Amino acid sequence: MTTKPRTLFDKLWDSHLVRPQTADTPAVLYIDLHLIHEVTSPQAFTWLRERGLTVRQPARTVATMDHSIPTTPRGADGKFKILDSQAEKQLSQLEKNCQEFGIELFALGSEGQGIVHVIGPELGLTQPGMTIVCGDSHTSTHGAFGALAFGIGTSEVSHVLATQCLLQNRPKTMAITVEGQLRPGVTAKDIILAVIARLGIGGGTGHVIEYRGSAIRALSMEERMTVCNMSIEAGARAGMVAPDDTTFHYLAGRPRSPQGVDWDEAVEAWKRLPTDPDATFDREEKFDAAKLEPMITYGTNPGMGIGISAAVPAPENATMEKALGYMGLEAGKPLLGKAIDVVFIGSCTNSRISDLRQAASVFKGRKVSSGVRAMVVPGSQRVKKQAEAEGLDRVFLEAGAEWREAGCSMCIAMNGDQLRPGQYAVSTSNRNFEGRQGAGGRTFLASPLTAAASAVTGRITDARQLVG
Amino acid sequence: MDPIRTFQTKTVVLPIENVDTDQIIPARFLKVTSKVGIGAHLFADWRYDAEGKEKPDFILNKPAAKGAAVLVAGDNFGCGSSREHAPWALYDYGFRAIVSTSIADIFKSNSLKNGLLPIVVDKATHAKLLAAPGMDVTVSLEKQTLTLSDGTAVKFDIDPFARYCLMNGQDELDFLLAQKEEIARFEATPR
Numbered sequence: 001m002t003t004k005p006r007t008l009f010d011k012l013w014d015s016h017l018v019r020p021q022t023a024d025t026p027a028v029l030y031i032d033l034h035l036i037h038e039v040t041s042p043q044a045f046t047w048l049r050e051r052g053l054t055v056r057q058p059a060r061t062v063a064t065m066d067h068s069i070p071t072t073p074r075g076a077d078g079k080f081k082i083l084d085s086q087a088e089k090q091l092s093q094l095e096k097n098c099q100e101f102g103i104e105l106f107a108l109g110s111e112g113q114g115i116v117h118v119i120g121p122e123l124g125l126t127q128p129g130m131t132i133v134c135g136d137s138h139t140s141t142h143g144a145f146g147a148l149a150f151g152i153g154t155s156e157v158s159h160v161l162a163t164q165c166l167l168q169n170r171p172k173t174m175a176i177t178v179e180g181q182l183r184p185g186v187t188a189k190d191i192i193l194a195v196i197a198r199l200g201i202g203g204g205t206g207h208v209i210e211y212r213g214s215a216i217r218a219l220s221m222e223e224r225m226t227v228c229n230m231s232i233e234a235g236a237r238a239g240m241v242a243p244d245d246t247t248f249h250y251l252a253g254r255p256r257s258p259q260g261v262d263w264d265e266a267v268e269a270w271k272r273l274p275t276d277p278d279a280t281f282d283r284e285e286k287f288d289a290a291k292l293e294p295m296i297t298y299g300t301n302p303g304m305g306i307g308i309s310a311a312v313p314a315p316e317n318a319t320m321e322k323a324l325g326y327m328g329l330e331a332g333k334p335l336l337g338k339a340i341d342v343v344f345i346g347s348c349t350n351s352r353i354s355d356l357r358q359a360a361s362v363f364k365g366r367k368v369s370s371g372v373r374a375m376v377v378p379g380s381q382r383v384k385k386q387a388e389a390e391g392l393d394r395v396f397l398e399a400g401a402e403w404r405e406a407g408c409s410m411c412i413a414m415n416g417d418q419l420r421p422g423q424y425a426v427s428t429s430n431r432n433f434e435g436r437q438g439a440g441g442r443t444f445l446a447s448p449l450t451a452a453a454s455a456v457t458g459r460i461t462d463a464r465q466l467v468g
Numbered sequence: 469m470d471p472i473r474t475f476q477t478k479t480v481v482l483p484i485e486n487v488d489t490d491q492i493i494p495a496r497f498l499k500v501t502s503k504v505g506i507g508a509h510l511f512a513d514w515r516y517d518a519e520g521k522e523k524p525d526f527i528l529n530k531p532a533a534k535g536a537a538v539l540v541a542g543d544n545f546g547c548g549s550s551r552e553h554a555p556w557a558l559y560d561y562g563f564r565a566i567v568s569t570s571i572a573d574i575f576k577s578n579s580l581k582n583g584l585l586p587i588v589v590d591k592a593t594h595a596k597l598l599a600a601p602g603m604d605v606t607v608s609l610e611k612q613t614l615t616l617s618d619g620t621a622v623k624f625d626i627d628p629f630a631r632y633c634l635m636n637g638q639d640e641l642d643f644l645l646a647q648k649e650e651i652a653r654f655e656a657t658p659r
Contacts, residue, residue: 136549153550155552163644232548232574317485322484
């Protein structure tokens with residue numbers, strides 16, 4: 001009997017079916033790793049208590065604090081200043097929940113703390129072939145390792161806590177193939193912003209994307225995470241990259257990676273995961289890496305993106321008109337040279353050490369333009385420590401940028417780090433929705449290179465012109 | 469959650485595409501540990517000015533919108549963040565169904581768990597609804613139809629299991645908990 005060629009997604013789906021889909025019921029899918037944080041979990045624990053349930057697999061559940069925590073430097077007493085009593089309650093609730101149900105927690109102030117999608121990979125918790133969920137739409141980040149990873153709501157958080165399973169209908173598959181070589185100054189962030197600009201913010205709905213092709217293979221793990229991270233911004237459930245030597249090299253020796261004989265066995269199994277040569281996808285899109293340029297968004301969703309030297313497009317409908325109105329932009333005019341107020345470098349999209357190195361390469365020997373506030377927020381305490389060991393913190397501080405503690409910070413603006421009404425920001429984060437970075441704030445999404453270059457000039461800038 | 473079968477109501481129309489969950493409920497209102505009273509923050513930045521006063525121009529603040537339980541919105545409603553606070557806020561405010569030409573995946577899944585029906589209709593039906601804000605409509609989950617004021621009954625798709633749960637006021641978690649033995653068997657099998 002010959003088996004039908006399967007995609008990476010097919011293999012992961014098949015191997016996690018506790019019960020297949022029927023005409024009347026969705027599939028029961030087993031979840032290998034459940035990541036939780038303070039904002040989308042409290043109600044789930046309350047429901048568990050109300051029904052007298054326990055956590056089925058505490059060892060497959062890991063918690064951190066990231067969304068509502070302060071990222072301002074600690075006080076002289078080494079303590080964090082929590083924004084308000086509500087945030088404080090949410091944090092203490094998570095601590096209590098983890099204690100009561102036996103869940104490992106990387107609390108504020110601990111060495112392992114950081115943005116949930118930064119710490120999973122850096123600890124080696126995220127591994128190829130796993131199903132991974134979290135009450136956060138950017139869980140797609142973990143797909144960079146050849147895992148099936150997607151965001152869920154709080155009801156589903158309670159489902160996974162209680163049963164380690166989820167009810168799921170099989171999504172469709174989409175191949176996004178990026179062939180060729182990126183030109184200097186064009187980054188993983190620019191790839192994904194170009195993908196979303198083509199698909200549109202709803203274009204990937206119902207699909208799991210596999211990113212393929214020579215340009216994807218050439219990316220580092222951190223760059224692949226940036227690409228997979230924003231899959232949801234095209235509406236896709238998940239984004240994945242097949243594991244290869246780059247993946248194995250990244251994972252080798254991480255604290256939670258398999259060790260010794262287990263490692264060898266794991267790698268053998270992981271090598272069987274990539275999509276079979278003759279497997280087909282429900283939809284395919286192709287991109288030429290050499291034709292991509294640095295991307296930036298002009299509107300109020302991540303699909304409204306253009307090449308950095310392009311002009312703001314003419315509105316095609318009322319929604320786009322509303323977006324340009326909110327952004328205070330005129331169609332036909334370029335974004336280059338537009339004055340900005342704030343630069344935010346951070347978030348689960350671009351807060352890893354390679355992102356900070358890129359930003360530092362621009363800041364080195366330069367100053368943040370007067371009148372611009374630049375914030376650099378590392379994704380985790382480990383990233384922070386590494387950056388400080390490399391002297392990157394000095395580069396940022398000497399340039400006049402703020403060097404912060406690890407967290408989501410101004411990406412979601414829950415912790416007091418936020419734009420004032422009307423302010424313009426160039427941000428390395430993932431969402432430019434109205435008010436996302438603070439009520440009335442206006443966001444241009446771009447790469448760390450573009451963000452840093454714009455901080456230095458005080459205007460939207462093509463980093464290639466600055467660095468050469 | 470109360471079982472849903474059939475209900476009659478009027479619509480309120482929000483003709484904007486890609487309404488993301490950050491608009492439905494901004495992140496600063498996510499610092500809660502329950503979902504009680506969350507409807508007060510629904511569409512907060514569109515509904516209230518900086519002083520917290522209602523903006524008279526926003527559709528939900530108009531007298532005609534009061535009591536409407538069906539929200540007709542533009543394409544790709546509920547995109548963005550996975551926050552379940554979005555359907556919680558819509559439900560708590562009084563909405564029982566969202567009608568659009570497409571609805572984002574995670575929002576749709578979250579809505580089905582909270583008594584909020586995500587109803588996807590064809591463009592022609594959508595255009596009729598957009599053109600007549602406040603239309604009296606009937607939603608039948610039993611028949612899977614949305615009946616317009618002119619009597620046209622439009623069929624809509626819904627996940628059969630979610631429909632069963634909603635019609636019987638049941639919870640998906642009960643079904644998962646009943647799979648205990650199969651889950652244990654799966655866990656015991658080497659992979």
